[in-house]
Ligand SMILES: [Fe+2]
Protein backbone atom coordinates (compact mmCIF):
# COMPACT_ATOMS: atom_id res chain seq x y z
CA UNK A 422 0.00 0.00 0.00
CA UNK A 423 1.43 3.38 -0.98
CA UNK A 424 2.07 6.00 1.65
CA UNK A 425 -0.07 9.10 1.41
CA UNK A 426 2.17 12.14 1.94
CA UNK A 427 -0.50 14.72 1.12
CA UNK A 428 -1.96 14.27 4.60
CA UNK A 429 -0.87 16.09 7.73
CA UNK A 430 0.08 12.67 9.08
CA UNK A 431 1.63 10.53 6.33
CA UNK A 432 0.10 7.07 6.48
CA UNK A 433 -0.87 3.95 4.62
CA UNK A 434 -3.86 3.09 6.79
CA UNK A 435 -6.49 5.27 5.07
CA UNK A 436 -6.48 7.59 8.02
CA UNK A 437 -8.67 10.15 6.24
CA UNK A 438 -11.52 7.63 6.25
CA UNK A 439 -11.67 7.61 10.02
CA UNK A 440 -12.22 11.25 10.99
CA UNK A 441 -12.39 10.63 14.72
CA UNK A 442 -9.10 8.78 14.80
CA UNK A 443 -7.51 11.29 12.44
CA UNK A 444 -8.54 14.20 14.64
CA UNK A 445 -7.27 12.48 17.78
CA UNK A 446 -3.88 11.82 16.20
CA UNK A 447 -3.72 15.34 14.81
CA UNK A 448 -4.19 16.55 18.35
CA UNK A 449 -1.34 14.37 19.56
CA UNK A 450 0.97 15.46 16.74
CA UNK A 451 1.86 18.94 18.12
CA UNK A 452 2.56 17.37 21.52
CA UNK A 453 4.97 15.01 19.81
CA UNK A 454 6.68 17.92 18.04
CA UNK A 455 7.01 19.85 21.29
CA UNK A 456 8.56 16.77 22.84
CA UNK A 457 10.95 16.38 19.89
CA UNK A 458 12.08 19.98 20.09
CA UNK A 459 12.58 19.85 23.84
CA UNK A 460 13.95 16.33 24.28
CA UNK A 461 15.35 15.52 20.82
CA UNK A 462 18.91 16.12 19.54
CA UNK A 463 20.35 19.21 21.20
CA UNK A 464 21.79 21.94 19.00
CA UNK A 465 20.86 20.74 15.49
CA UNK A 466 17.14 21.33 15.12
CA UNK A 467 17.53 24.03 12.46
CA UNK A 468 20.19 22.21 10.39
CA UNK A 469 19.73 20.30 7.16
CA UNK A 470 20.39 16.59 7.61
CA UNK A 471 20.64 13.99 4.84
CA UNK A 472 17.89 11.62 5.98
CA UNK A 473 15.93 8.75 4.53
CA UNK A 474 12.16 8.76 4.68
CA UNK A 475 9.90 5.78 4.04
CA UNK A 476 8.04 5.99 0.74
CA UNK A 477 6.49 2.55 0.65
CA UNK A 478 6.52 -0.50 2.86
CA UNK A 479 7.87 -3.19 0.56
CA UNK A 480 11.30 -4.54 1.35
CA UNK A 481 12.95 -3.24 -1.83
CA UNK A 482 13.41 0.48 -2.37
CA UNK A 483 11.21 1.73 0.39
CA UNK A 484 13.16 4.85 1.18
CA UNK A 485 13.91 8.22 -0.33
CA UNK A 486 16.88 10.37 0.72
CA UNK A 487 17.19 14.11 0.99
CA UNK A 488 18.10 17.12 3.10
CA UNK A 489 15.56 17.64 5.87
CA UNK A 490 15.47 19.72 9.04
CA UNK A 491 14.62 17.22 11.75
CA UNK A 492 11.45 18.91 13.05
CA UNK A 493 10.17 18.77 9.43
CA UNK A 494 10.73 15.01 9.18
CA UNK A 495 7.56 13.27 7.91
CA UNK A 496 6.83 10.98 10.83
CA UNK A 497 3.83 8.86 10.11
CA UNK A 498 2.00 5.56 10.32
CA UNK A 499 3.33 2.80 8.14
CA UNK A 500 2.19 -0.79 8.43
CA UNK A 501 3.50 -3.70 6.37
CA UNK A 502 0.94 -4.93 3.84
CA UNK A 503 -1.65 -7.32 5.23
CA UNK A 504 -1.25 -11.03 4.59
CA UNK A 505 -4.51 -12.35 3.15
CA UNK A 506 -6.37 -14.67 5.55
CA UNK A 507 -3.56 -14.57 8.05
CA UNK A 508 -3.90 -17.16 10.80
CA UNK A 509 -2.58 -17.16 14.33
CA UNK A 510 0.72 -19.01 14.09
CA UNK A 511 1.23 -20.41 17.58
CA UNK A 512 -0.27 -21.17 20.98
CA UNK A 513 -3.72 -22.37 21.94
CA UNK A 514 -5.40 -20.32 19.19
CA UNK A 515 -3.16 -21.80 16.51
CA UNK A 516 -4.80 -21.84 13.07
CA UNK A 517 -7.67 -19.49 13.94
CA UNK A 518 -7.97 -16.22 11.99
CA UNK A 519 -5.69 -13.45 13.25
CA UNK A 520 -7.55 -10.74 15.18
CA UNK A 521 -8.25 -7.45 13.45
CA UNK A 522 -9.56 -6.03 16.73
CA UNK A 523 -8.26 -6.48 20.25
CA UNK A 524 -9.90 -9.46 21.97
CA UNK A 525 -11.45 -8.22 25.22
CA UNK A 526 -9.76 -10.84 27.39
CA UNK A 527 -6.28 -9.79 26.14
CA UNK A 528 -6.87 -6.07 26.11
CA UNK A 529 -4.87 -5.04 29.15
CA UNK A 530 -1.98 -7.41 28.39
CA UNK A 531 -1.70 -6.18 24.81
CA UNK A 532 -1.89 -2.58 25.94
CA UNK A 533 0.92 -3.19 28.40
CA UNK A 534 3.10 -4.87 25.76
CA UNK A 535 2.54 -1.99 23.35
CA UNK A 536 3.16 0.69 25.97
CA UNK A 537 6.36 -1.01 27.15
CA UNK A 538 7.67 -1.28 23.59
CA UNK A 539 6.52 2.26 22.81
CA UNK A 540 8.23 3.68 25.88
CA UNK A 541 11.69 2.53 24.78
CA UNK A 542 11.49 4.42 21.47
CA UNK A 543 11.40 8.04 22.71
CA UNK A 544 13.54 6.99 25.69
CA UNK A 545 16.49 6.24 23.42
CA UNK A 546 16.15 9.63 21.71
CA UNK A 547 16.28 11.28 25.12
CA UNK A 548 19.27 9.21 26.21
CA UNK A 549 21.20 10.27 23.11
CA UNK A 550 20.22 13.92 22.92
CA UNK A 551 23.65 15.38 23.69
CA UNK A 552 25.72 13.01 21.57
CA UNK A 553 25.73 15.24 18.50
CA UNK A 554 27.86 17.74 20.38
CA UNK A 555 30.76 15.25 20.39
CA UNK A 556 30.29 13.51 17.04
CA UNK A 557 33.42 11.93 15.50
CA UNK A 558 32.35 12.94 11.95
CA UNK A 559 29.48 14.36 9.91
CA UNK A 560 28.80 10.85 8.62
CA UNK A 561 28.30 9.60 12.19
CA UNK A 562 26.29 12.67 13.12
CA UNK A 563 23.90 11.94 10.29
CA UNK A 564 23.59 8.29 11.31
CA UNK A 565 22.79 9.32 14.88
CA UNK A 566 20.01 11.58 13.65
CA UNK A 567 18.66 8.90 11.29
CA UNK A 568 18.40 6.53 14.22
CA UNK A 569 16.78 9.25 16.35
CA UNK A 570 14.09 10.23 13.83
CA UNK A 571 13.26 6.56 13.25
CA UNK A 572 12.90 5.92 16.96
CA UNK A 573 10.52 8.86 16.88
CA UNK A 574 8.63 7.08 14.12
CA UNK A 575 8.50 3.90 16.15
CA UNK A 576 6.81 5.92 18.84
CA UNK A 577 4.26 6.95 16.21
CA UNK A 578 3.77 3.29 15.33
CA UNK A 579 2.83 2.37 18.90
CA UNK A 580 0.77 5.51 19.43
CA UNK A 581 -1.27 4.68 16.35
CA UNK A 582 -2.13 1.27 17.81
CA UNK A 583 -3.06 2.83 21.16
CA UNK A 584 -5.30 5.45 19.54
CA UNK A 585 -6.86 3.16 16.95
CA UNK A 586 -7.56 0.11 19.12
CA UNK A 587 -7.63 1.07 22.80
CA UNK A 588 -10.04 3.99 23.02
CA UNK A 589 -9.73 6.46 25.82
CA UNK A 590 -7.14 4.65 27.90
CA UNK A 591 -5.06 4.22 24.73
CA UNK A 592 -5.12 7.99 24.20
CA UNK A 593 -4.10 8.54 27.81
CA UNK A 594 -1.22 6.10 27.43
CA UNK A 595 -0.11 7.99 24.32
CA UNK A 596 0.13 11.20 26.34
CA UNK A 597 2.05 9.39 29.06
CA UNK A 598 4.60 8.22 26.49
CA UNK A 599 5.54 11.88 26.08
CA UNK A 600 5.30 12.70 29.79
CA UNK A 601 7.78 10.11 31.09
CA UNK A 602 11.39 11.04 30.41
CA UNK A 603 14.63 9.11 30.51
CA UNK A 604 16.31 9.58 33.87
CA UNK A 605 13.51 11.73 35.29
CA UNK A 606 13.32 11.13 39.05
CA UNK A 607 9.57 11.62 39.20
CA UNK A 608 8.50 10.16 35.88
CA UNK A 609 11.20 7.83 34.57
CA UNK A 610 10.96 5.55 31.55
CA UNK A 611 9.58 2.08 32.28
CA UNK A 612 12.71 -0.06 31.81
CA UNK A 613 15.73 0.90 33.88
CA UNK A 614 18.34 0.58 31.08
CA UNK A 615 16.47 3.31 29.25
CA UNK A 616 17.06 5.74 32.09
CA UNK A 617 20.84 5.75 31.74
CA UNK A 618 22.29 8.59 29.66
CA UNK A 619 24.32 7.59 26.62
CA UNK A 620 26.94 10.27 26.65
CA UNK A 621 29.85 8.84 24.72
CA UNK A 622 30.01 7.31 21.26
CA UNK A 623 31.39 3.97 22.42
CA UNK A 624 28.21 3.61 24.44
CA UNK A 625 26.15 4.73 21.43
CA UNK A 626 27.67 2.07 19.17
CA UNK A 627 27.21 -0.55 21.88
CA UNK A 628 23.63 0.58 22.40
CA UNK A 629 22.81 0.30 18.70
CA UNK A 630 24.60 -3.03 18.46
CA UNK A 631 23.27 -4.70 21.62
CA UNK A 632 20.21 -2.82 22.87
CA UNK A 633 18.67 -2.12 19.46
CA UNK A 634 19.22 -5.79 18.70
CA UNK A 635 17.17 -6.67 21.75
CA UNK A 636 14.59 -4.36 20.17
CA UNK A 637 14.84 -6.36 16.97
CA UNK A 638 14.08 -9.57 18.84
CA UNK A 639 11.17 -8.02 20.74
CA UNK A 640 9.78 -6.79 17.42
CA UNK A 641 10.27 -10.21 15.86
CA UNK A 642 8.21 -11.75 18.65
CA UNK A 643 5.48 -9.12 18.35
CA UNK A 644 5.56 -9.47 14.54
CA UNK A 645 4.20 -13.00 15.16
CA UNK A 646 1.31 -11.69 17.24
CA UNK A 647 -2.23 -12.88 16.64
CA UNK A 648 -3.25 -9.21 16.91
CA UNK A 649 -2.70 -8.44 13.25
CA UNK A 650 -2.27 -4.63 13.34
CA UNK A 651 0.53 -5.09 15.89
CA UNK A 652 2.18 -7.76 13.76
CA UNK A 653 2.06 -5.57 10.64
CA UNK A 654 3.40 -2.52 12.50
CA UNK A 655 6.32 -4.48 13.88
CA UNK A 656 7.14 -6.05 10.53
CA UNK A 657 7.74 -2.63 9.03
CA UNK A 658 9.65 -1.39 12.10
CA UNK A 659 12.06 -4.30 11.63
CA UNK A 660 13.11 -3.00 8.21
CA UNK A 661 13.96 0.37 9.77
CA UNK A 662 15.70 -1.26 12.73
CA UNK A 663 18.27 -2.97 10.51
CA UNK A 664 20.06 0.34 9.93
CA UNK A 665 20.40 0.94 13.67
CA UNK A 666 22.31 -2.29 14.12
CA UNK A 667 24.40 -1.49 11.06
CA UNK A 668 25.45 1.73 12.80
CA UNK A 669 26.48 -0.26 15.87
CA UNK A 670 28.29 -3.01 14.03
CA UNK A 671 30.23 -0.75 11.69
CA UNK A 672 30.88 1.77 14.47
CA UNK A 673 32.50 -0.80 16.73
CA UNK A 674 34.26 -2.33 13.72
CA UNK A 675 35.79 1.06 12.88
CA UNK A 676 36.96 1.54 16.48
CA UNK A 677 38.65 -1.87 16.30
CA UNK A 678 40.15 -1.02 12.91
CA UNK A 679 41.64 2.21 14.23
CA UNK A 680 43.15 0.41 17.23
CA UNK A 681 44.72 -2.13 14.86
CA UNK A 682 46.19 0.64 12.68
CA UNK A 683 47.78 2.26 15.71
CA UNK A 684 49.11 -1.05 17.02
CA UNK A 685 50.71 -1.80 13.68
CA UNK A 686 52.13 1.71 13.29
CA UNK A 687 53.66 1.62 16.76
CA UNK A 688 54.48 -2.09 16.57
CA UNK A 689 53.00 -2.71 20.00
CA UNK A 690 50.01 -4.33 21.63
CA UNK A 691 50.45 -2.36 24.83
CA UNK A 692 47.03 -0.83 25.64
CA UNK A 693 48.69 2.17 27.26
CA UNK A 694 50.59 2.91 24.05
CA UNK A 695 47.38 2.64 22.04
CA UNK A 696 45.77 5.13 24.41
CA UNK A 697 48.65 7.56 24.28
CA UNK A 698 48.17 7.56 20.50
CA UNK A 699 44.54 8.59 21.06
CA UNK A 700 42.86 5.32 20.05
CA UNK A 701 40.69 2.89 22.03
CA UNK A 702 42.58 -0.27 22.95
CA UNK A 703 41.03 -3.67 22.29
CA UNK A 704 40.78 -4.66 25.99
CA UNK A 705 38.69 -1.53 26.51
CA UNK A 706 36.44 -2.45 23.56
CA UNK A 707 36.00 -5.83 25.25
CA UNK A 708 35.01 -4.12 28.51
CA UNK A 709 32.34 -2.06 26.78
CA UNK A 710 31.01 -5.23 25.17
CA UNK A 711 30.94 -7.00 28.54
CA UNK A 712 28.93 -4.13 30.01
CA UNK A 713 26.37 -3.67 27.26
CA UNK A 714 25.85 -7.32 26.38
CA UNK A 715 25.13 -8.28 29.97
CA UNK A 716 22.67 -5.44 30.47
CA UNK A 717 20.91 -6.22 27.17
CA UNK A 718 20.43 -9.87 28.22
CA UNK A 719 18.37 -8.69 31.18
CA UNK A 720 15.86 -7.10 28.80
CA UNK A 721 14.58 -10.54 27.79
CA UNK A 722 13.19 -11.14 31.28
CA UNK A 723 13.33 -14.19 33.52
CA UNK A 724 14.54 -17.48 32.02
CA UNK A 725 11.58 -19.32 33.49
CA UNK A 726 8.51 -17.16 33.07
CA UNK A 727 4.81 -17.79 33.46
CA UNK A 728 4.13 -14.39 31.84
CA UNK A 729 6.02 -15.45 28.73
CA UNK A 730 4.14 -18.78 28.78
CA UNK A 731 0.87 -16.85 28.90
CA UNK A 732 1.82 -14.56 26.02
CA UNK A 733 2.64 -17.62 23.94
CA UNK A 734 -0.39 -19.67 24.93
CA UNK A 735 -2.70 -16.74 24.17
CA UNK A 736 -1.19 -15.96 20.78
CA UNK A 737 0.07 -12.53 21.83
CA UNK A 738 3.82 -12.93 21.43
CA UNK A 739 5.51 -15.76 19.53
CA UNK A 740 9.07 -16.91 19.24
CA UNK A 741 11.39 -14.97 16.90
CA UNK A 742 10.85 -16.49 13.43
CA UNK A 743 8.15 -18.80 14.72
CA UNK A 744 7.86 -20.60 11.38
CA UNK A 745 11.31 -22.19 11.80
CA UNK A 746 9.82 -24.49 14.48
CA UNK A 747 7.94 -27.76 13.93
CA UNK A 748 5.71 -27.50 16.97
CA UNK A 749 3.77 -24.25 17.30
CA UNK A 750 1.63 -25.38 20.21
CA UNK A 751 4.38 -26.39 22.66
CA UNK A 752 1.93 -27.78 25.19
CA UNK A 753 4.20 -30.74 25.78
CA UNK A 754 7.90 -31.15 26.03
CA UNK A 755 10.60 -29.50 28.03
CA UNK A 756 13.70 -27.54 27.41
CA UNK A 757 16.94 -28.05 29.27
CA UNK A 758 18.26 -24.92 30.92
CA UNK A 759 20.84 -24.41 33.64
CA UNK A 760 20.64 -22.90 37.08
CA UNK A 761 23.03 -22.26 39.92
CA UNK A 762 23.04 -24.44 43.02
CA UNK A 763 21.78 -22.83 46.20
CA UNK A 764 25.20 -21.51 47.21
CA UNK A 765 25.82 -20.32 43.66
CA UNK A 766 29.11 -22.13 43.38
CA UNK A 767 28.07 -24.83 40.90
CA UNK A 768 25.72 -25.21 37.92
CA UNK A 769 23.02 -27.83 37.51
CA UNK A 770 20.69 -28.65 34.61
CA UNK A 771 16.97 -28.07 34.92
CA UNK A 772 14.17 -29.15 32.58
CA UNK A 773 11.52 -26.52 32.06
CA UNK A 774 8.15 -26.81 30.27
CA UNK A 775 8.88 -25.28 26.90
CA UNK A 776 6.23 -22.56 27.14
CA UNK A 777 7.85 -21.32 30.33
CA UNK A 778 11.23 -21.12 28.59
CA UNK A 779 10.16 -18.68 25.86
CA UNK A 780 12.34 -15.84 27.17
CA UNK A 781 15.34 -18.14 27.31
CA UNK A 782 14.67 -19.30 23.74
CA UNK A 783 14.51 -15.72 22.46
CA UNK A 784 17.65 -14.85 24.41
CA UNK A 785 19.55 -17.74 22.85
CA UNK A 786 18.63 -16.54 19.37
CA UNK A 787 19.79 -13.07 20.36
CA UNK A 788 23.14 -14.31 21.62
CA UNK A 789 23.78 -16.10 18.32
CA UNK A 790 22.88 -12.96 16.41
CA UNK A 791 25.22 -10.85 18.57
CA UNK A 792 28.09 -13.20 17.86
CA UNK A 793 27.96 -12.60 14.09
CA UNK A 794 29.42 -9.10 14.40
CA UNK A 795 31.94 -10.26 16.98
CA UNK A 796 33.28 -12.80 14.51
CA UNK A 797 33.56 -10.07 11.85
CA UNK A 798 35.60 -7.91 14.21
CA UNK A 799 37.80 -10.89 15.03
CA UNK A 800 38.48 -11.41 11.33
CA UNK A 801 39.75 -7.81 11.14
CA UNK A 802 42.00 -8.49 14.11
CA UNK A 803 43.41 -11.71 12.66
CA UNK A 804 43.98 -10.06 9.28
CA UNK A 805 46.01 -7.35 11.00
CA UNK A 806 48.17 -10.10 12.51
CA UNK A 807 47.23 -9.22 16.09
CA UNK A 808 46.79 -11.88 18.73
CA UNK A 809 43.55 -10.87 20.42
CA UNK A 810 40.06 -12.29 20.37
CA UNK A 811 36.88 -10.43 21.27
CA UNK A 812 34.38 -12.65 23.08
CA UNK A 813 30.83 -12.25 24.25
CA UNK A 814 30.84 -12.84 28.00
CA UNK A 815 28.93 -15.77 29.45
CA UNK A 816 25.22 -15.14 29.84
CA UNK A 817 25.71 -15.69 33.58
CA UNK A 818 27.99 -12.68 33.90
CA UNK A 819 26.68 -9.59 35.74
CA UNK A 820 23.00 -10.36 35.48
CA UNK A 821 20.30 -8.63 37.49
CA UNK A 822 17.30 -10.45 36.01
CA UNK A 823 16.61 -14.18 35.79
CA UNK A 824 18.26 -17.35 37.01
CA UNK A 825 21.76 -15.94 37.42
CA UNK A 826 20.80 -12.72 39.19
CA UNK A 827 22.13 -12.49 42.74
CA UNK A 828 25.02 -14.87 42.00
CA UNK A 829 28.49 -14.04 40.77
CA UNK A 830 30.39 -15.27 37.75
CA UNK A 831 33.44 -14.36 35.75
CA UNK A 832 32.96 -13.32 32.09
CA UNK A 833 33.87 -16.95 31.29
CA UNK A 834 30.94 -18.09 33.43
CA UNK A 835 32.90 -19.50 36.39
CA UNK A 836 31.16 -19.11 39.75
CA UNK A 837 33.00 -16.83 42.18
CA UNK A 838 32.21 -15.19 45.49
CA UNK A 839 30.66 -11.74 45.77
CA UNK A 840 33.85 -10.42 47.32
CA UNK A 841 36.02 -11.64 44.48
CA UNK A 842 33.53 -10.36 41.91
CA UNK A 843 33.62 -6.85 43.37
CA UNK A 844 37.41 -6.94 43.48
CA UNK A 845 37.75 -7.90 39.84
CA UNK A 846 34.82 -6.07 38.25
CA UNK A 847 36.76 -2.98 37.20
CA UNK A 848 38.93 -5.28 35.10
CA UNK A 849 35.87 -6.58 33.27
CA UNK A 850 33.69 -3.55 32.61
CA UNK A 851 34.80 0.06 31.99
CA UNK A 852 36.24 1.55 35.19
CA UNK A 853 35.76 5.22 36.00
CA UNK A 854 39.28 5.83 34.64
CA UNK A 855 38.36 4.01 31.41
CA UNK A 856 35.22 6.08 31.04
CA UNK A 857 37.12 9.28 31.72
CA UNK A 858 39.61 8.32 29.01
CA UNK A 859 36.81 7.68 26.49
CA UNK A 860 35.15 10.95 27.48
CA UNK A 861 38.43 12.77 26.87
CA UNK A 862 38.32 11.58 23.24
CA UNK A 863 34.80 12.86 22.62
CA UNK A 864 35.53 16.07 20.69
CA UNK A 865 33.25 17.19 17.92
CA UNK A 866 34.68 16.75 14.39
CA UNK A 867 32.56 18.36 11.66
CA UNK A 868 34.75 19.01 8.61
CA UNK A 869 33.31 16.88 5.77
CA UNK A 870 35.24 13.62 5.45
CA UNK A 871 37.31 14.19 8.62
CA UNK A 872 37.25 11.54 11.36
CA UNK A 873 38.16 11.74 15.04
CA UNK A 874 41.49 10.04 15.74
CA UNK A 875 39.92 7.13 17.66
CA UNK A 876 37.81 5.80 14.78
CA UNK A 877 38.57 4.70 11.22
CA UNK A 878 36.50 6.11 8.33
CA UNK A 879 33.62 3.94 7.08
CA UNK A 880 34.17 1.85 3.94
CA UNK A 881 31.50 3.79 2.08
CA UNK A 882 29.10 6.67 2.49
CA UNK A 883 25.32 6.69 2.75
CA UNK A 884 23.20 5.86 -0.31
CA UNK A 885 26.27 5.64 -2.57
CA UNK A 886 27.48 9.12 -1.66
CA UNK A 887 31.13 9.77 -0.83
CA UNK A 888 32.35 9.53 2.75
CA UNK A 889 33.27 13.23 2.61
CA UNK A 890 29.78 14.31 1.55
CA UNK A 891 28.38 17.08 3.74
CA UNK A 892 25.78 14.89 5.49
CA UNK A 893 24.78 17.64 7.90
CA UNK A 894 24.95 21.31 6.92
CA UNK A 895 26.08 23.22 9.96
FE1 LIG B 1 12.90 1.46 17.59
Ligand SMILES: [Fe+2]
Nearest residue numbers: 633636662665
Ligand atom coordinates in the same frame (compact mmCIF):
# COMPACT_ATOMS: atom_id res chain seq x y z
FE1 LIG C 1 16.30 1.15 16.94
